[in-house]
Amino acid sequence: MTTEDRAATAAVFDVNKVRDDFPILKQRVNGHPLVYLDNGATSQKPQSVIDAIVGYYTTTNSNVHRGVHTLSQQATDGYEGARTKIRQFINAGNDREIIFTRNTTEGINLVAHSYGRQNIGPGDDIIVSNMEHHSNIVPWQMLCEEIGANLRVVPIDDSGELLMDEYEKLLSPRTKLVSITHVSNALGTILPAAEIVQMAHAHGAPVLLDGAQAVPHMPVDMKELDCDFYAFSGHKLFGPTGIGILYGKTEYLEAMPPFLGGGEMIKSVTFEKTIYNDLPYKFEGGTPDIAGAIGLGAAIDYVNNLGFDQITAHEEELLRYGTDALSSIAGVQIIGTAPHKAGILSFIMEGVHPHDIGTILDEQGIAIRTGHHCAQPVMQRFQIPATARASLAFYNTKEDIDALVKGIDRVLEVFS
């Protein structure tokens, strides 16, 4: 889509029309219209994504790459077409740099196993932040344990911002990898990713960004960020579950050994020697989630059609509205108050555990997430066991926020 196209559609962003594209949003839950505010966990899917998956299985289903017959060629075209869409979506240089995975977790594990084992040794440092999801902590802990490397953690301040001067202090010739989230899933903080990358590069260390919570909310540009790896999940980006993306710079991916051995990732196999396939197939052992890739391609078409100009503007407005609404309720405290945030309203209530908040809201058809959000070190940082988290997508409305506020009133009533 050109800039002119985006400008033309920007004026007509009609959230109710957008909601019509998401069949699940039309239903009632526990007798109330569904208010879906759990987008940080997974997003809903537009009809076009559902149709793409059904269409694939109805007319095209076949295995990719190896067939000479028509359906196999069509399946391959669909699968590889999706790869191209994803490459354009994140402005990567080449389709070979786009590896299909199951999800963000698998992408990070791929880098830990393949890049990590080859390039990180005893006494080396891996740097993460205090606000990582467990999937950007545990793979590195496992690797550190295996090879005797050290996990270094960049602290955050009370608003949930990364302490950049502390980060600078941790960087050293021992730093062999920096793996940091682009947007915090528990707090919503948008990290200064380009700056983080630049600083690591100045010390010769590559950077992996966990983009799971970033890609649904903002345009991400691999050339601008200049990160070496970027991992995200399809299902948080309005696509199906089971499909994810690992972007990696060619020079890194070329040098890395394969992750999973099997079909697809080889050129030739004899019992004496196996020659690995070229990128990206070297990292795609086994029959991939073809329908998932095609579904993700359809999701990206959908997002592109709306355009991030509109999405970001709408979500920023919602986040402001929600932040003001929640802060004005006595006894409610927002956790994560960084100036630059995307899509997340984490909060706690005096005298009420988040799980009780979640159950009482659910009775009113309001879906939020409660708990530690797979980010226990963040909870420890704020000395709380859990939060209630409302997370936004472009199809949410001010009415959804109003329903949340009304739901919180009911929580206060029950616990009065």
Added chain:
Amino acid sequence: MPGLSDLYQEILLEHNSKPRNFRKLEEASQTSEGFNPLCGDQITLYLKVVDGVIDDVGFQGTGCAISRASASMMTQSIKGQSVEKAQEIFDAFHHMIIEPGGELDYDTLGDLETLSGINQYPTRIKCAVLAWHTMKAALTGEGDQVTTE
């Protein structure tokens, strides 16, 4: 459909705000720790068992209203009871929570019966049973750490 009032009964809310036996027992003969890894709930249970009788009981930890009230009411119900009786109460409670519609042993349950509404909320059952599994582990000595996963 069950209503919120079945779940958040007055007695539950009262035990949540003023949990009984909410203290560390210095002279405990058995101590056990329970976790609900899914939600981060944590409980430490202290028992002082003398000649097969639960002479004293205390608990500490963090959790939602349901896990806290369930723990508080449990300590009340087992204090002064024999270990065998505590096991019976466990069985009656466990049966009530995990088998909706089953017959209830009102004599054994006493006040605990007011927690029966939880069995309509599958996502909250783990909250209700955490303290109980921790108690069972403390009594049987089956490891000093319990998780509900």
